[in-house]
Amino acid sequence: MLFTDFWERLQSHPTSQYIGYSWWFPFIESLHVVAITLVVGSIMMVDLRLLGMTGLRYPASRITRELIPWTWGAFCVAVVTGIGMFVTRAPVYMENPAFQVKLVLLLLACANMTLFQFRTFRDVASWDSAAVTPIAARTAGAASLLLWAGILLAGRWTGHII
Amino acid sequence: MVLFEHLSSALTDSQAQVVARYLLGNVPGLPPIVQTLHIVGISAVMASIVMVDLRFLGVAVPSQNVSEMIDRLIPWTWWALPLNAVTGCLFIAARPSRYFDNPVFGIKFSLLVPAVALAVVVYQLNRKETGYWERTLPRRISGRVIAMCSLLLWIGVVLAGRWIAYWDYLFY
Numbered sequence: 272m273l274f275t276d277f278w279e280r281l282q283s284h285p286t287s288q289y290i291g292y293s294w295w296f297p298f299i300e301s302l303h304v305v306a307i308t309l310v311v312g313s314i315m316m317v318d319l320r321l322l323g324m325t326g327l328r329y330p331a332s333r334i335t336r337e338l339i340p341w342t343w344g345a346f347c348v349a350v351v352t353g354i355g356m357f358v359t360r361a362p363v364y365m366e367n368p369a370f371q372v373k374l375v376l377l378l379l380a381c382a383n384m385t386l387f388q389f390r391t392f393r394d395v396a397s398w399d400s401a402a403v404t405p406i407a408a409r410t411a412g413a414a415s416l417l418l419w420a421g422i423l424l425a426g427r428w429t430g431h432i433i
Numbered sequence: 434m435v436l437f438e439h440l441s442s443a444l445t446d447s448q449a450q451v452v453a454r455y456l457l458g459n460v461p462g463l464p465p466i467v468q469t470l471h472i473v474g475i476s477a478v479m480a481s482i483v484m485v486d487l488r489f490l491g492v493a494v495p496s497q498n499v500s501e502m503i504d505r506l507i508p509w510t511w512w513a514l515p516l517n518a519v520t521g522c523l524f525i526a527a528r529p530s531r532y533f534d535n536p537v538f539g540i541k542f543s544l545l546v547p548a549v550a551l552a553v554v555v556y557q558l559n560r561k562e563t564g565y566w567e568r569t570l571p572r573r574i575s576g577r578v579i580a581m582c583s584l585l586l587w588i589g590v591v592l593a594g595r596w597i598a599y600w601d602y603l604f605y
Contacts, residue, residue, distance in 0.1 A: 297602075301595035305588055308472060312479030326505070329497065337494045341487075423472050428465040 278361040291359030303352040307426070309345035311419050313338045321412030323404045330399040331408070335392070360433065367432050373425035380418040387411040434539060441533035444526055453526035464524075471520040475591060477513035481506045482552050483587055489566070489580030499567055499576075503559045510552055535600045541593035548586035551579050 281287060290296055319325040320334045357364050364370045391407040398405050404412075444450055457464050485502055487493035494502070525532045532538045555576075558565045566576040 294599075297596060297599040301592040304472070304475075304595050305591050308476040308479045308591065309483070311473070311476035312481075312483070315476060316480050316484070328501070333496055337496060341493060420469070420473065423476075424465060424469040427468045427472065428462070431465050 275362065278365055281358050281361040284358065287358040287361070290355055296356065296359060299352045299355040303349055303356065306345045306349035306352060307423065310342055310349055311423065313341040313345065314415060314419060317342070318412040318415045321404055321408045321415075323402065323409065327402065331404065332392075332395045332399050363433060364429070367429055369425050369428035369432050373422055373429060376418050376421045376425060380415065380422065383411055383414045383418060437533040437539065441529045444529035447526075449526045450529065453523050457523065457527050467520045467523055471517055474513040474517035474520065475594075477509045477516075478587060481509035481513070482548075482583060485555070486580040486584040486587075489576050490584070500559055500564045503556060503566070504563075507552060507556045510549075514549065532597065535597055537593055537597045537600045541590055541597065544586050544589040544593060548583060548590060551583045551586070555579060555583075 290299065316326065317335055317338050320327075320329070320331055326334055387408070391405070391411055398408065457467075484493060485499075485506055488495075488497060488499055488502055555566070562568075566572050
């Protein structure tokens with residue numbers, strides 16, 4: 272495994288030990304759940320709009336502009352709380368196949384979002400209020416829904432392997 | 434709680450428990466899959482009632498119309514709740530005493546019942562009279578109070594839900 276020493280040292284850090292053996296772990300984990308449900312809830316609203324299934328009376332750009340900040344805000348909380356849990360058993364998580372799948376899916380979700388933002392969304396003006404969204408936008412929405420469902424599943428599965 | 438004791442004794446050693454235990458123990462990956470569906474259900478609540486609450490409080494989606502949002506988004510919760518009931522019941526059926534003898538489970542439901550009741554009130558009054566919550570100042574104020582309560586209750590439900598699993602770990 273890459274950086275084995277680093278993960279070991281991270282785990283043996285007093286802060287990691289303290290989180291792992293106190294009420295901090297469940298506390299952080301429960302905040303993580305609140306954060307990810309807000310991430311998935313808000314991104315799902317955008318994805319369904321991109322698929323042309325919901326919220327059609329609002330332009331896609333407006334739905335995106337108003338909801339994505341909530342996704343990012345909640346995502347930051349999820350990352351911080353996620354790291355808080357990760358450090359308690361860093362080397363074990365790094366070797367956990369479900370955790371590895373989760374990281375890959377997160378990268379794919381990130382790539383999907385970047386591609387959408389810089390390619391499909393650039394000419395949003397031409398399809399903003401259209402009843403049928405372009406195929407690229409629909410693909411991005413569907414991919415995002417599937418990827419986030421996979422991230423939830425892999426995340427939940429991680430806890431079953433530890 | 435008497436109701437919990439009755440449910441617990443009815444489920445213990447019942448056919449439902451045998452089936453639930455068999456499924457959770459023998460279908461590969463079933464526990465995390467069912468738990469993920471439960472989390473998807475909570476996400477739908479976040480995109481539904483919680484978003485409406487945030488709109489009421491004036492912090493999210495300012496351009497959307499309150500009345501239209503209630504009408505469009507709250508029904509998602511009416512779909513999420515049965516999904517979460519079914520997925521939750523599978524785990525309860527498998528180990529009834531783990532839940533019914535657990536004070537955190539009681540706390541979760543004492544938060545969930547008023548949270549759902551508030552959503553019903555918000556939804557029904559808006560259905561009866563479009564724009565109900567915006568029409569007068571007292572209604573706008575009560576809308577905000579309800580939204581704040583609802584928001585805190587739902588966050589409490591999710592936190593308590595996660596803490597059910599830690600009850601034994603922390604206090605025994």
